Amino acid sequence: MDMDTVVYRRRASRITIFAQLFGILAIILLLIWLLHYREGIEYDSPDGYRVFNVHPLLMFMGYIFMSGQAIMAYHTIPSERSTQKFMHMLLHLIAFVLGIVGLCAVFKFHDMARLEDVFSLHSWIGIGTFVLYGIQWVIGFFTFMGRAPDVTRFKIAPWHIAGGRALLYMGICAALTGLMEKYTFLRLNSILRYGEGRLMNFTGLAILLFGVFVDLSVGLAHYV
């Protein structure tokens, strides 16, 4: 490894540090919210709200946070490119699987509470993003892990990168509309405490800034 590579890697990782800080902050705030202010987290609970709470936790800590880690893998994993690439694929797969469990939780809650599925803008954006994310993973897998010829890889790579970035922000939009839906629901039912409202706002900001810094770590990788 020559000096240029070392300097490049060290510089790129500066932005990923901010992404990690906001990502971890968002997880901590989410946990405080769900465990202290809300009903707790349990998939097999008779209390529908404890089942529901699995959804925001896994959609962020599982899906968005892990896919952000996958995106940053080329800068954060101190290893050879082939290992980074394998981890990029694997982390996205883990994100997808955890996302499925998180989706199951909200459908289970809807069943328990006899609520309609896939009704709100949040659910439309969320489901749409998740389906496209799965398609992007499959295309990526067969193109870059498979035996696709170089010319195909070069053609698909910019779409893979630009599409991945769009999907990252679409996931952030899904998370923030979800938080906003719950926030308005709690507030209008007068069961939102002042401190809880502030905590939810800071959670949303941390999630947004995680997404922004993951994006910047890719967009500025060649410059900083």
Place this chain on the structure above:
Amino acid sequence: MDMDTVVYRRRASRITIFAQLFGILAIILLLIWLLHYREGIEYDSPDGYRVFNVHPLLMFMGYIFMSGQAIMAYHTIPSERSTQKFMHMLLHLIAFVLGIVGLCAVFKFHDMARLEDVFSLHSWIGIGTFVLYGIQWVIGFFTFMGRAPDVTRFKIAPWHIAGGRALLYMGICAALTGLMEKYTFLRLNSILRYGEGRLMNFTGLAILLFGVFVDLSVGLAHYV
């Protein structure tokens, strides 16, 4: 102008067509929503809701749509680069001014209805994004329209581009959380008609896809 430039420009404009389609669709849906389902749009009305409705209209049609046009100006305006650059600056300025009027409308509504300002996640994201957008415009103006030396321009350009893209998506997040807040409010107060709910969802999707295609038109400009 050589053939390469012509082909490049024609290809880049393919993606901007999708952005324009979704942008215009979002404006039409917004107008149907505010004029047919809601109370109408009027800044100087004694009806607080008519004043409020100026806010979603100008924040999208003024701020987000115009700033998207500014971002795409390098592909959509068939002129010399210096003209494109001037239009990029001017369209962003128009977006900013219309955004200020849109913000005034919601503060005026809050005064009339005696509601607290800057309370929800939507307002935090919106205000934060708008302030950073103003700062980005000022830095961009003095760097690229002013007499900054080339070395400064080359240093700032990637930050200007990556930061601008992040601000575009932050604006989209603000719009979608705003729609989601209003949606939940109307639904829980049982004043959301079924058709109106669907219309709001499609409006949100059109706004999101406008943002995605504006981003892709920049991210893929050198490839498609």
